[in-house]
Amino acid sequence: MPEPATLTAHAVTKTYGSAAATTTALAGVDLTIHPGESVAVMGPSGSGKTTLLHALAGIVRPTSGEVVWRGRRLGALSDADRTALRRTDFGFVFQSGQLLPELPADENAALPLMLRGTARTEAVATARRWLAWLGLAGMEGRRPGELSGGQAQRVAVARAMVASPGVIFADEPTGALDQASGQEVLRVLTGAAHGTGAALVVVTHDEQVARWCSRVIGMRDGRVVSESRNGAAPAATAGPVVAR
Ligand SMILES: Nc1ncnc2c1ncn2[C@@H]1O[C@H](COP(=O)(O)OP(=O)(O)OP(=O)(O)O)[C@@H](O)[C@H]1O
16 A cells, blocks of 8 residues: 655754854754645744755755655665655745746756656646646746746746646745735645645745645744644645646
């Protein structure tokens, strides 16, 4: 029987630096993220939000404790296996600058599929379905410099979704956008995750962004210090049908 698509952190700590000057970024985090759940991570600057996201995504190795995804301990995997797992199981949206400037929108969005060996034509066709679903029909051939900030972030959402990830990690995905574009990006990001059953972890400073998520956790000094649930879930609009 396949393992449930649950992501858990068990007593995760992360310290940086030498014995002389140590920074504790994570001071013992326990967290369970269920399939289909959207979790906003909030807290003051330096409270450990990005480090937590990176630890959950297998980008940063915890100093102690462990992260388990679908029954696999990320810390027990080799660097190569963790990289491969990130490509197949996770999607990422960052604040900005993640698209390759020389590639058109459809090829940017298709990259995760091409990296895992899907033929270019099929990968681009799947990417185009996502772009259309995200309201970018007709813009497939534009390069990132020819798109608005909000449109570029929707291409980044398409790229995060294109390989049918189990979890999407987003670090300040609206940080470089105005309020209206940011709301639109969150609407499509939460809708895409919800519609495909992927879990979503969003680091944000913006309470309006957090409102789109089903759960909000608050961090301080490397610990989770608060947790609340939002009643209003985003609209469950399924994404385009894409083969895994
Ligand atoms: N690579 C690193 N080397 C040394 N210290 C680091 C490193 N990455 C993060 N830190 C430190 O760990 C702590 C947590 O950083 P982190 O980036 O996770 O916080 P954050 O809550 O995401 O902050 P912000 O909201 O400002 O982005 C901070 O004190 C930071 O300076």
